[in-house]
Amino acid sequence: MSVEPRLFQGTRDILPEELLPRQELVAALVRTFESFGFAPLETPAMEFLDILLGKYGEEGEKLIYKLAYKGGEVLALRYDLTVPLSRVVAMNPELPLPFKRYQIQPVWRADRPQPAQGRYREFIQCDVDTIGTASMAADAENVAVVAAGIRALGLTDFVVRVNHRKLLRGMVEAAGLAAEQEAGVLRSVDKLDKIGTEGVQKELTASGISDDAQRALLTLMDLDGAPLEVLRKVEERVGASPAAAQGIRELREMMEYADALGVDATRVQVDLHLTRGLDYYTGPVYEVALTSIEKFGSLGGGGRYDDLMSIYGGAPVPATGVSIGLSRVLSALLKLGKLSVRSSPAQAMILRFADAAPSDGLRLCTELRNAGVACELYYDADRLKKQFLLAERKGIPCAVIVGANEIAAGTATLKHLPTGVQETLPRAALAARIHSLTQR
Amino acid sequence: MSVEPRLFQGTRDILPEELLPRQELVAALVRTFESFGFAPLETPAMEFLDILLGKYGEEGEKLIYKLAYKGGEVLALRYDLTVPLSRVVAMNPELPLPFKRYQIQPVWRADRPQPAQGRYREFIQCDVDTIGTASMAADAENVAVVAAGIRALGLTDFVVRVNHRKLLRGMVEAAGLAAEQEAGVLRSVDKLDKIGTEGVQKELTASGISDDAQRALLTLMDLDGAPLEVLRKVEERVGASPAAAQGIRELREMMEYADALGVDATRVQVDLHLTRGLDYYTGPVYEVALTSIEKFGSLGGGGRYDDLMSIYGGAPVPATGVSIGLSRVLSALLKLGKLSVRSSPAQAMILRFADAAPSDGLRLCTELRNAGVACELYYDADRLKKQFLLAERKGIPCAVIVGANEIAAGTATLKHLPTGVQETLPRAALAARIHSLTQR
Numbered sequence: 017m018s019v020e021p022r023l024f025q026g027t028r029d030i031l032p033e034e035l036l037p038r039q040e041l042v043a044a045l046v047r048t049f050e051s052f053g054f055a056p057l058e059t060p061a062m063e064f065l066d067i068l069l070g071k072y073g074e075e076g077e078k079l080i081y082k083l084a085y086k087g088g089e090v091l092a093l094r095y096d097l098t099v100p101l102s103r104v105v106a107m108n109p110e111l112p113l114p115f116k117r118y119q120i121q122p123v124w125r126a127d128r129p130q131p132a133q134g135r136y137r138e139f140i141q142c143d144v145d146t147i148g149t150a151s152m153a154a155d156a157e158n159v160a161v162v163a164a165g166i167r168a169l170g171l172t173d174f175v176v177r178v179n180h181r182k183l184l185r186g187m188v189e190a191a192g193l194a195a196e197q198e199a200g201v202l203r204s205v206d207k208l209d210k211i212g213t214e215g216v217q218k219e220l221t222a223s224g225i226s227d228d229a230q231r232a233l234l235t236l237m238d239l240d241g242a243p244l245e246v247l248r249k250v251e252e253r254v255g256a257s258p259a260a261a262q263g264i265r266e267l268r269e270m271m272e273y274a275d276a277l278g279v280d281a282t283r284v285q286v287d288l289h290l291t292r293g294l295d296y297y298t299g300p301v302y303e304v305a306l307t308s309i310e311k312f313g314s315l316g317g318g319g320r321y322d323d324l325m326s327i328y329g330g331a332p333v334p335a336t337g338v339s340i341g342l343s344r345v346l347s348a349l350l351k352l353g354k355l356s357v358r359s360s361p362a363q364a365m366i367l368r369f370a371d372a373a374p375s376d377g378l379r380l381c382t383e384l385r386n387a388g389v390a391c392e393l394y395y396d397a398d399r400l401k402k403q404f405l406l407a408e409r410k411g412i413p414c415a416v417i418v419g420a421n422e423i424a425a426g427t428a429t430l431k432h433l434p435t436g437v438q439e440t441l442p443r444a445a446l447a448a449r450i451h452s453l454t455q456r
Numbered sequence: 457m458s459v460e461p462r463l464f465q466g467t468r469d470i471l472p473e474e475l476l477p478r479q480e481l482v483a484a485l486v487r488t489f490e491s492f493g494f495a496p497l498e499t500p501a502m503e504f505l506d507i508l509l510g511k512y513g514e515e516g517e518k519l520i521y522k523l524a525y526k527g528g529e530v531l532a533l534r535y536d537l538t539v540p541l542s543r544v545v546a547m548n549p550e551l552p553l554p555f556k557r558y559q560i561q562p563v564w565r566a567d568r569p570q571p572a573q574g575r576y577r578e579f580i581q582c583d584v585d586t587i588g589t590a591s592m593a594a595d596a597e598n599v600a601v602v603a604a605g606i607r608a609l610g611l612t613d614f615v616v617r618v619n620h621r622k623l624l625r626g627m628v629e630a631a632g633l634a635a636e637q638e639a640g641v642l643r644s645v646d647k648l649d650k651i652g653t654e655g656v657q658k659e660l661t662a663s664g665i666s667d668d669a670q671r672a673l674l675t676l677m678d679l680d681g682a683p684l685e686v687l688r689k690v691e692e693r694v695g696a697s698p699a700a701a702q703g704i705r706e707l708r709e710m711m712e713y714a715d716a717l718g719v720d721a722t723r724v725q726v727d728l729h730l731t732r733g734l735d736y737y738t739g740p741v742y743e744v745a746l747t748s749i750e751k752f753g754s755l756g757g758g759g760r761y762d763d764l765m766s767i768y769g770g771a772p773v774p775a776t777g778v779s780i781g782l783s784r785v786l787s788a789l790l791k792l793g794k795l796s797v798r799s800s801p802a803q804a805m806i807l808r809f810a811d812a813a814p815s816d817g818l819r820l821c822t823e824l825r826n827a828g829v830a831c832e833l834y835y836d837a838d839r840l841k842k843q844f845l846l847a848e849r850k851g852i853p854c855a856v857i858v859g860a861n862e863i864a865a866g867t868a869t870l871k872h873l874p875t876g877v878q879e880t881l882p883r884a885a886l887a888a889r890i891h892s893l894t895q896r
Contacts, residue, residue, distance in 0.1 A: 018767075018768060018769040019506050019507060019509075019510075019767075019768065020768075021507065021542075021543045021546040021547050021768040022504065022507075022547070023500065023503075023504075023547070024500065024502050024503065024504055024531060027500035027501075027502055028500065029497065029498065029499050029500070029540075029544050029547075029548075030496075030497065030498040030499075031497065031544075031548070031551075032495035032496055032497060032557070035495075035496040035497065035498055036495065036496060039486070039496060043483075046479070050801035050802075050830050051825045051828075051829075051830045051831075052825070052830075052832065053800060053801065053802035053805075053830060053831060053832025053852075054801070055472030055475075055476065055799065055800050055801055055802075056470075056472055056475040056476060056479060056801075057469065057470065057471065057472060057475065058469065058470040058475055059469050059470075060463065060464065060467035060468065060469070060578050061467075061501060061533075061562065061564065061578060062464050062467055062521075062564070062577075062578065063463075063464065064462065064463075064464055066459050067459060067461065067462075069459075070459075081502075081523060082523070082524045083521060083522070083523055083524065083533075084522045084523065084524040091464060093501075093523075100469075102461075103461045104469050104471075106461040107461050107462070107463070107469075108469075108471070111471075112846055112849040112850050114835060116832060117472065122501065124501065124502070137502075138500050138501060138502065149835045149836055151814065151835035151836055152814075153814045153817075153818060153833060153835045154835055156818070157818075157833075160822075272815055273814060273815055273818055275815075276814075276815035276816075276818035276819045276822070277818050277819075277821070277822050278822045278826075327458075327459075328458060328459065328460075328461040329458040359495065360493060360495050361490035361493065361494070361495055361496075362490075362493035365493075374591065374592075374593045374713060374716075375712055375713055375715075375716035376716075377593075378593060378596070378597075378713055378716040378717050379716045379717075381717070382600075382716070382717050382718045385491045385492070386718075388491075389491075390490050390491045390492075390493060391491075391493060392492065392493025392556060393593060393597075395554060395589045395591035395593045395594055396589055396591055406552055409552040410552050412493075
């Protein structure tokens, strides 16, 4: 009885070719996050189901993976990194606030997988959050850290769009809409990029929003220009609303801080359409979009959510966070030809003539490893041609060939496989030459 | 209705204080693994249940976490990294062999948690395997990579114990035991460290092994001395058995290769008691034990398993692997006082006198970050004493204080919190001074 080896639909293995560059990206993100003082956190994959219920909305809740546990469904797999964070904050009252944390872990969603669009049932989230301060400086740092992170990942052509939930409330009010219509209207407007103005209008009409109200709202949202100019224009129209006034004031403050943080002002846009779908945002919202690929969509984003951290009781704790879409960034780098794909971490493979023993090869490996060269030995006694073929198939750039003569002479032959250039070098010079040939 | 925030028994959050050093250890392991040419692999947390069944023995199978999926239990959580590896090898026939991979991922087991002993239901495994070669050079590299990995993690006092499953078979035969008794006998002998000789004898007696056979086996296993001496002694006694002769020959070859790989010969012991419990080993087995803490037990180990990779059908593929117990190493480093605990990655916190604006602090942060200093701003306008307190509670070693005077003069005051030493420096000199104060 043999079981067919197969994967659950919507999951996948990450083979070396993809994982090697991904690990470099994650390391670059970690360095960026830590340079801003964010500290790492990991939470368990398994949470009690009731910890997750009631947090993600009706649609989201259906996508939670449940574990069969002693008959009942009391456990679930991590669905995002924000709810576990609020649990950690509630359970660790000794944590000094503000608590600045980053978290890079997989989450699981029982969604319809769309591998062609890079949508899987298991995927990595990279979140950065600051819990315990209402300062707009924390929001500006979110914008700065996401911009620095995306730059560290190798993408340079992007804009940061910003808006504010309280300003959105002011605009919704000014358009003559009721408070209880706000969430639905914002969810529709959030789809603007996907379904276009007509699509949004259709949805709004279906929700019973009058043509006049739609026109009023979209006219306000269409205000454009340089960031401070947009804020001035919208202030003239809705500044009498206390909510809008607070939103405008906070956005001005946030942009001043972003400037102090060295965020390129030409990359920041006030986009009054931006809502960031989720219901829980209460303050500034931001989103980073790639400009070098048409309609590529968001690379990451976030905002302030001052009410979410108190879901386990206790006093409200102000909080703000941002998230980078690692798989989106990987996909952008791939499309732009900026991802250096390689299937082995080895810079060199040691090949042996028939008169060299495995020990001779291993001694050379050890010399090279001690000099910082990642390398491996061709283990078995095969023809040299077969040995070269393996190095090529593994994508290892250098082959080092040794035989009894080379060993006696203290030399080795080095072949750079991408160019075919071959040279004989003293062993002591080998590591430096390999490093110079394989510098990334 | 408020849900009590709590964790599932046997799982835990990894807070920054523990995760910061752990991430450094993992990075050191990754560098070591890659220097040997091992490439990274990740597999999904969720596998079809039938992929995992029939691989871990009756006891092991009970510990698999199952997912409730459309009514039936067809999915399970990753239980180890070896079975997923064999699935990957079966599903990717284009992978060039030998395939050298490392994998560092959590696994889940529905075991009785013993947090005091560091046993959890979710824990990280760090495995290195070479698939597709029967060469003893691959086994020697396992010994070398685990020794180099443990050294890279900061532990220097350890021994590598080696033995061979075929030599064990020869000893079992020589003691007059039947082939079908071998697995049970070896599982009992494996408990020697835990339950002592008397305990093992009791178990063997209970399994119906005669006193004579027990004495004969344990006398053989007690042979000691330098590695080659032990092999010579045991060869004299059981060398006539073809299995034993092959085992002895392969161990000699493996030790020759380990020597070529620079493994310190004084650290290698042939321990004829070593069995490495699991049934699937077929060749050399090895285990690394810490010597600087009495009875600390294994830091890692592995062996050759030439039959396991063909569980999904197809021709047998020789394979060998080794695993490092990351949480064991962490616990050893902690006991030896070698783990530098810190709860923030930040080297400095910027504090503000009342006359400095948040933007002033953020500009200084940006200067320091651009000079490679990880730092954060105290966001809110609090008394300086409260600001210092937060830096201390977060374990941030340096505080940089700025006010209007310092900004005008182009200086800042730097206080090294562990020593209390305070100095005023030009801003341009600040980063270098912080680096020198916080070098790890």
